[in-house]
Amino acid sequence: MATTLVESGPVEAAAPRRRQTRRSVRVIDRITTVVITVGGLMVIVAVLGILVYLITVVVPLFRPARVTEQAHADFFADSVPELLMCEVDSHRNHVMYVDRSGQAVLLDARSGQRLESLALTPPGAVITAWARPLASERLALGYADGRVQVGVLRIAAGRLEVAMDEPVQVASPGDGIVRLDYKTSERREVFTALTTKGELFWDEVTRRQNVVTGKTTVRVAKHQLPFPTTTPLPDFLLQNTQGDQLYLAWRDGTIWRYDLRRITEPLIAEQTDLTPAGVELKQLQFMFGDQSLVAGDSRGEVTVWFRIEQAGANSTDGYRLVPAHRPEPHGAAVQAMAMSTRDKCFVTATVDGEIFLRHMTSDRVLLRQRLPDSVAVRAVMLAPRGDGIFALDERGRMWSWGVHNPHPETTWHTLFGKVWYEGYNEPTYTWQSSSGTDDFEPKFSLVPLIFGTIKATVYSMMFAVPIALLAAIYTSQFLDKRLRPIIKSGIETMASLPSVVLGFIAALVLAPIVENWIVACLIVFALVPLFVLGGAFLWQMIPPRVACRYQGWPQFVMLIVLVIVALWAARYCGPWLEQLLFWGDFKAWLDGRMGTAAPGLAIAAWPFSIVLVAWVQHLLFRRLGSARRTETGRVRMGLIELGRFIGVMVVGTLVAYLAGWLMASWGWDLRGWWLGTYVQRNTFVVGFVMGFAVIPIIYTISEDALSSVPEHLKSASLGCGATPWQTAIRVILPVALSGIFSAIMVGLGRAVGETMIVVMAAGNTPLMDWNIFNGLRALSANIAVELPEAVKDSTLYRVLFLAALTLFVITFVINTAAEVIRQRFRRRAFQL
Amino acid sequence: MSALPYRQRRTSLTARGEPMVWLTGAGLAVATLMISGLLLLVILNGTATFWPKPLRLVTLANGQQFLGEATRYETLVREGVLVERVLLRTGNFDLYGDDFKWVNLRDLQRVEYPLDAWLFERQEWGPFIGYIRAVRIDGVPVTLEQFETLRRDARQRFRQIRHLEKHVIGGINARLEALRLQQRRAELQSKTLDISDKRAALEAKYNEVTAQLTALRREDQRFTVLLAEAGGRTKELRLSEIVRAYPANRLTTTQQARVYLSRWWEFLTSEPREANTEGGVLPAIFGTVLMTLIMSVAVAPFGVIAALYLREYARQGPLLSAVRIAVNNLAGVPSIVFGVFGLGFFCYVVGGTIDSLLYPEKLPTPTFGTGGILWASLTLALLTVPVVIVATEEALAAVPRSMREGSYACGASKWQTIWRIVLPRAMPGVMTGLILAMARGAGEVAPLMITGVVKLAPELPIDGNPPFFHLSRSFMHLGFHIYDVGFQSRNSEAGKPMVYTTTLLLILLIALLNISAIYIRNRLRRRFVGAQF
Secondary structure, three states, X not given: OOOOOEEOOOXXXXXXXXXXXXXXXXXXXXXXXXXXXXXXXXXXXXXXXXXXHHHHHHHHHHOOOEEEEXXXXXXXXXXXXXEEXXXXXXXXXXXXXXXXXXXXXXXXXXXXXXXXXXXXXXXXXXXXXXXXXXXXXXXXXXXXXXXXXXXXXXXXXXXXXXXEOOOEEOOOOXXXXXXEEEEEOOXXXXXXXXXXXXXXXXXXXXXXXXXXXXOEEEEEEEEEEOOOOXXXXXXXXXXXOOOOEEXXXXXXXXXXXXXXXXXXXXXXXXXXXXXXXXXXXXEEEEOOOOOOEEEEEOOOOEEEEEEEEOOOOOXXXXXXXXXXXXOOOOOOOEEEEEEOOOXXXXXXXXXXXXXXXXXXXXXXXXXXXXXXXXXXXXXXXXXXXXXXEEEEEOOOEEEEEEEEOOOOOOOHHXXXXXXXXXXXXXXXXXXXXXXXXXXXXXXXXXXXXHHHHHXXXXXXXXXXXXXXXXXXXXXXXXXXXXXXXXXXXXXXXXXXXXXXXXXXXXXXXXXXXXXXXXXXXXXXXXXXXXXXXXXXXHHOOOOHHHHHHOOOHHHHHHHHHHHHHHHHHHHHXXXXXXXXXXXXXXXXXXXXXXXXXXXXXXXXXXXXXXXXXXHHHHHHHHHHHXXXXXXXXXXXXXXXXXXXXXXXXXHHHHHHHHHXXXXXXOOOOOEOOOEOOXXXXXXXXXXXXHHHHHHHHHHHHHHHHHHOOOHHHXXXXXXXXXXHHHHHHHHHHHHHHHHHHHHHHHHHHHHHHOOHHHHHHOEOOOOOOOOOOOOEOOHHHHHHHHHHHOOOOOHHHHHXXXXXXXXXXXXXXXXXXXXXXXXXXXXXXXXX | OOOHHHHOOOOOHHHHOHHHHXXXXXXXXXXXXXXXXXXXXXXXXXXXXXXXXXXXXEEEOOXXXXXXXXXXXXXXXXXXXXXXXXXXXXXXXXXXXXXXEEEEHXXXXXXXXXXXXXXXXXXXXXXXXXXXXXXXXXXXXXXXXXXXXXXXXXXXXXXXXXXXXXXXHHHHHHHHHHHHHHHHHHHHOOOOOOOHHHHHHHHHHHHHHHHHHHHHHXXXXXXXXXXXXXXXXXXEEEHHHEEEEEOHHHOOHHHHHHHHHHHHHHHHHXXXXXXXXXEOOHHHHHHHHHHHHHHHHHHHHHHHHHHHHHHHHXXXXXXXXXXXXXXXXXXXXXXXXXXXXXXXXXXXXXXXXXXXXHOOOOXXXXXXXXXXXXXXXXXXXXXXXXXXXXXXXXXXHHOOHHHHHHHHHOOOOHHHXXXXXXXXXXXXXXXXXHHHHHHHHHHOOHHHHHHOEOOOXXXXXXXXXXXXXXXXXXXXXXXXXXXXXXXXXXXXXXXXXXXXXXXXXXXXXXXXXXXXHHHHHHHHHHHHHHOOO
């Protein structure tokens, strides 16, 4: 800032002399202004930009699929022949189909030009049934003369590759094969064939390679399954890869489920209806993974069925087929379907040319397309990499769309709602991001993780808040002034302890000790206050002259000794109490293996009954103390108070026991709710160790708030005759309350985001129960554990970014609220 | 607090609330005990770890014998009875399949301290505890007295082999790789580059070193020692495998102290071995210090500039206080969130761009496009910049208005006032903020776990191969070392002593930073308070 100054020397008081600011000073000043303004703004923007960046990574999760290109070509000049199968290669360059006559034809996907044509069948054979396993290069054909032929058919480097095995006589030569399903896995092939006569054959070919000789032995198992000859032949036959589940279905919607887990005793486990009466079943296929059935009917409804275990199910094996998902229906009959070979996506198409790309678990329609003129769809295909949809219409035109569909499985609902996953008995909140198998479906529900964060936070706050607040009140009001800075900075160093150290202590030092001494650890929470209160009641009886002398630090040292004595007592009382209350084995009691619910309930009721009894005795005997206080001696008074204390404790304990027994007889039980099976890495340990991280924060901020209450308020209160305790509780505490509240909020923010303690000591099981002796998986721990493994831009990666965003928002909101409250407190304290 | 209430006889005891006061005091006592107990636990275990313990030979009632160090005693309740047991560190993992053995004190029949029992710290497989049977050269026994001298020579040879393997061959490999990359780069720019001469020269040198190595290894094989464990099974080891050996029960206090110091020296100056559970933590110390330094280099100027802007240049108003609250609250955002941002933005976006522009020849192997010490430091800088901003702002606000006005009155420009008057006065606060930020950064682990820290870094971020500073390399960190050894290693019990000492080291480092923050603040404050006019 260029300033001109008028300088008037005391000696030469003549004409004022004007002096110009040097140019370099002005230039430097201007430059630094620009640099600091730009730099400062940039730093602030960069720091706040974290939020923006996290959001940009998360947003693609919720985008629907996008069409990247669209084309169509004429494949058939006039009418379309009946096609057994129709496929596209992984580069989306070639389309292959097999027609009824057994010709495999390869075409250019863009132009529709025929490139190659090969015959699959032996001469004279008439194809009556066929099967092509999903995501496989193998193929099975059934012939009118009862033979079945399997082989390989694929597109390799722009050419057709065919290698058919010799046909095998499955049925007698007079019976044709009507329906066929064929599944292969690494070591074995299973196929099921139904003949015109109604014979149902189940054949399994296992190949086992001897490790030593390298020779492959082939074993063929043949079985005939029960099928009543009077029933009409089914229209659909589906069998899973393991070969233990078989479904037969008819156009009227009837479905039979076979239980082939013991192949020597095949059973028709269940019969049910996939469609209501009068609605025709048009399409039925297995979803990728062979567990779910997708059914499309003549109304345009699409339903996904899978079997769940259910008590009282109307079946022989205790399972039942249920319509788990009913995604958005079409307007007209479903004509064609195609399943993805990598996830739970599928395509459905209708007679009026409507094509939906859907995802099973999220019930989401990812893409909608409609053919011009509403022409019926004959066949649809989903490209092997999931990046394209092909549809052949009745007029012989092939429509194709390139699809960008990176995150089909996530919606707000799958992330935050209950989702019915395949094989689960009901909709659940589940987090399971990886598994060994290929057809595994990752389950990304953030709810168990948020629950874990809340659980860890709640239990650690239950421990930390009372201790921190009591400590803050004592430090600011009663502690020796010389001790105050030492103690305060000592506790503040606790805040700068790296959390990995706390995690190590929790997991490797405390967890084994707590496991061995769990009852002792629990009764510490009762014994410490009891010993301290007992000590205080005895102290009251000491003559004031003596008491005053030891008011300062000796009292504090005495307190520390008392706490240590209480710890020592707990160590010896623990086993004894375990014997007395929990039949000698607390962990067995927790499991519910022995004992009744009464002791747990009594312990839970104990603090409440103590407070209740104390209040009642206060109402009853208040007059007693005050009437005599003027004339009774100190020791007598102290004795009365001590008697009252002991009385309250004894009566309170009795009341608690009674209450526990009563509640237990009502059938209440804390086990399975707040208590339960003991796990070594558990929330109890986490809550305690998290205290190391949270206590100093709450303590420092609330102590500041308590100490910054204006001194004149305290003086006035004491001057009016209030005791220091009355002053602290009735004058200081109310004024500082908003500051204390903000301290708790800041502590909460720290507990929510704490990572290393939870990673190391919480066991990382994504469960949803309140059991304090069980583990948990928190948002922060989940990020730390899984992000190093997540592939960039995969769904898991983005979901973990969403978890981080959630944490960011939660802590930011909590801290902002705390800050606003604290500023209000400051203003108020200033006004007072 | 005064003794006032006690003089008034008439106040009721309830009003005095003595028990309640004691209850609040109990809160403070518990908090104090928690912190002092924790520090005591770490200090005691951390300092005691390296002291050589006596080896005891225990004979159980069933005749089994174990030789080992008593690690800790434990009392627990089994079926309502108190059971006392001791954890013996028996070593000999390769023979027993375990390093430790719990022994119930009740089952003990006899405890002896055999004078000829030795503890051998080995390069691999953890310690061997047992007796020396023979020292052999080419299979021919020599006197046991020669053991220590021969072992020293063998270790010397071992270090030579290590040096050749790691530095000499490593250097040759690094140069070969650099050549390959040069060629690849030329290819990418459609030029040709002939490197066969240089490559041949390097390969010749490589062969020469390999020959030297083979000779050394052959020499090394000649010297062996035959050991026996408590049960009598024997094991022959090369002398060079033995890092340290001492007859535990024959040591005088001075000798014990010597072993103790030599272990500390090894801990501080050498590389880890045996999956980080033994050896030293030098790479971790190096990584922690370097990362903290890079972080403070990044955080100091930006934090101060942002604070200067907020306090001196920006127009004060509701928007600015909102920004101030937001920046303040960023200090409370969990560190893992910063780690996520660091991975996504620094490693993948910035690092990926750098790779495609500057290192196209190495792709698809990422150079900067993955976790590394630079990105970890920048992530921590982002994490700690709010701390520096808040501290600097407070320090700037504390400079009396009169001083600025005085400066302006003397004709100084705004920048001159800030540079000459305000900043020096605010310096103690700035330094404190910076050091507190360093202390926080040094102790953070969660964000590092996803931005480049590794359990075992093969190379340090600074070494003798050009360009000497390798900021893209992953690194080791004391905090992560604790997590890794204590939590992820094969045998967390075996790693525990190591974890305690590492913890002690980390806490000392952070305490040192905190104490120096306080010291600098006091010193500078005194200096500038003295200069007040």
